[in-house]
Amino acid sequence: MGTKLSGATRFSGSAARLKTAGQRDPSRVLEPVNNRMPISPQIYERLRRAITTLAMLPSEALSEQDLAQQLGVSRTPVREALIRLADEGLIDILPQRGSFVAPIRLSDVEEAQFIREALEVSVVQKLAGHGSSAFIAAGRVNLAQQAKAVAEGDRELFLELDEGFHRSLCEEAGLPKSWRVIQVVKLQMDRVRYLSLPEPGHLETLLAQHVAIFEAVEIGEAKQAGARMAAHLREVLRTVQRLNVARPDLFGQ
Amino acid sequence: MGTKLSGATRFSGSAARLKTAGQRDPSRVLEPVNNRMPISPQIYERLRRAITTLAMLPSEALSEQDLAQQLGVSRTPVREALIRLADEGLIDILPQRGSFVAPIRLSDVEEAQFIREALEVSVVQKLAGHGSSAFIAAGRVNLAQQAKAVAEGDRELFLELDEGFHRSLCEEAGLPKSWRVIQVVKLQMDRVRYLSLPEPGHLETLLAQHVAIFEAVEIGEAKQAGARMAAHLREVLRTVQRLNVARPDLFGQ
DNA sequence: TCATACACACTACCATGGTAGTATGTCAAT
DNA sequence: ATTGACATACTACCATGGTAGTGTGTATGA
Structure with a gap:
């Protein structure tokens, strides 16, 4: 423990248990995150790239829950990434309704x-x-x-x-x-x-x-x-x- | 319920119980938030103002925990406000160490x-x-x-x-x-x-x-x-x- | 006196549970 | 056929618990 070379991944309570039963959808454009590095920026970067390369199209929904499952992380870092993307105008967050890829204006x-x-x-x-x-x-x-x-x-x-x-x-x-x-x-x-x-x-x-x-x-x-x-x-x-x-x-x- | 005029404030589980035992420090520069409106932007605005008017001085610590207690909210919206302030260069977040008012550079x-x-x-x-x-x-x-x-x-x-x-x-x-x-x-x-x-x-x-x-x-x-x-x-x-x-x-x- | 190990008290970070709010489909009444 | 009430299935949002990482003071060794 403590050494950067330790094989231990980040754990947090019961979440360490990978939900192997969940179907991994290989058609998704988002690769799983690297657990050794801060997660939130990684998610931001993946989403930013997916949007700017039009792998995700305008008006496509981005649910905290769905993205968290697809990426194998919790909703918190996903939410933080979405907030930043909204700040920058790449997505529109409609409170209590959903988040969507913004159209080109x-x-x-x-x-x-x-x-x-x-x-x-x-x-x-x-x-x-x-x-x-x-x-x-x-x-x-x-x-x-x-x-x-x-x-x-x-x-x-x-x-x-x-x-x-x-x-x-x-x-x-x-x-x-x-x-x-x-x-x-x-x-x-x-x-x-x-x-x-x-x-x-x-x-x-x-x-x-x-x-x-x-x-x-x-x-x-x-x-x-x-x-x-x-x-x-x-x-x-x-x-x-x-x-x-x-x-x-x-x-x- | 449902009507905007309802006197009900925002509840969330056991958190509704105000910690009246906790000492309210009137010397603090931050006023409590308005529970009827989105909390995170309010906290951002209060902190931004406190920093730009030098009510909070450079290198002063901003702990998620402390701020949450002072403002009577949870750590999540505080954290979101801090992230935005860091993005904009008003505070420095040192991972696992703390967040501090940035010096004028x-x-x-x-x-x-x-x-x-x-x-x-x-x-x-x-x-x-x-x-x-x-x-x-x-x-x-x-x-x-x-x-x-x-x-x-x-x-x-x-x-x-x-x-x-x-x-x-x-x-x-x-x-x-x-x-x-x-x-x-x-x-x-x-x-x-x-x-x-x-x-x-x-x-x-x-x-x-x-x-x-x-x-x-x-x-x-x-x-x-x-x-x-x-x-x-x-x-x-x-x-x-x-x-x-x-x-x-x-x-x- | 000085270096080092180590317990401890923090921190930011992430996981997760619960709540109010919004949209939508279903069904009864007009 | 239209309208309205209502159950349902979502959503973003907030509260909260747990974990690894970092700094600091304090013993213990030289």
Whole structure:
């Protein structure tokens, strides 16, 4: 006991008894949690991912009880994850009625874009011309990897590299909390972004914009870096308009 | 039963029995909650207020158990409130050790200012020249009330009107979620702002800046509105520097 | 005097039971 | 066919008990 290598899992009263009789539904999108780590954040992360990748669709119900059973945990950490998701606008909690995956709201996507643009334009304007050589080198590597991902059509990888690209801009500018804010705001657009990835030529466009932004940052053209970032981030507005007519089932309000 | 006018309070098993034996400490800053409304948000609001008005000081402990007893509720809604406060950076939760009022962190205040400036400058630039007549009228009333509050030295009232002024800019610009983001980011600066209010001439300065911003918005001078907003929001940077030397006990990290 | 083992008093965290509130289906009355 | 009452089956919400983990003081050893 006490050592981190102990094989003992977390127990709590009679709950240690696994309900092996309960049918495990392999069709579910949620994998069981890791009992060695804090549970609530894990559940949040799984649900966030399931929603932003549209594995869970708008208006789908998320019952504390059901999720707890599926994940093999109690209702408390599930509830905490749901509250956070509701705070961030990914689910709607109707008191005494239920929790449901929130629809994509056009106005929310547009305002999220506004917020992100305001923030990230300021970030690159501040960063332009002040990037360390290590940052420049790492950025070039990231962009090369993006190009590779595009060439190979690896959309999941591109999404990751994209995320890393934008995050590194914030961090190098000395603004880590700004990335945190952007991350939360971005949740309102992630489903749209996810659906736009398969569109022909889209990855190429994003990559070219990334390169252009990075060049402007590198040579210290603050104004241009900001303008290019703004243009880049506005891509989602075109996408969401197309989606609003192509997939009205995902939208609401 | 069932009618909203029923005198029945919320019961839950044996917990209905008030622990009248427990000593009520009137020196506490937290008032008991209203049992007819959702409890968790009430606790969050009380704690948020206690922290931002420095009724609870940095590094002060916030135990789930103690707070639950003081407020006459169970630990669950207290815990939910603490989690949210931790998310927003007002408290630090150290797993298995305790929760404590977070110190004012100079870097966090500065980054919060950066974020708020980026956002709110964009807001007024978008709004400039597009305010409805009702908005203009309401704004003038608000500013007159601010002047009255300043004249009477009513700092609490001024703080409220200040808040309303900035919020109304976001709402009139059609950006309600932006205000929500600003509100959360602003938490990192609220203690600084609160301490700066008694400084001689400070309220007058803020009021004059508000008037100047509003004028620029009214006549549609977007650039100028943004510049004036930026200058206004940068006041907190001077304040936090002064406070950092005058009240080092409130700062940390 | 100083280091170390250890009991103890906390903590946050999770499991679980109970309650009021909401929606829905069923059935009687109109 | 419609409406209304009512039982039923959910829900989120809160109360509470138990567990592992962490810090601290206190003996016990050198």
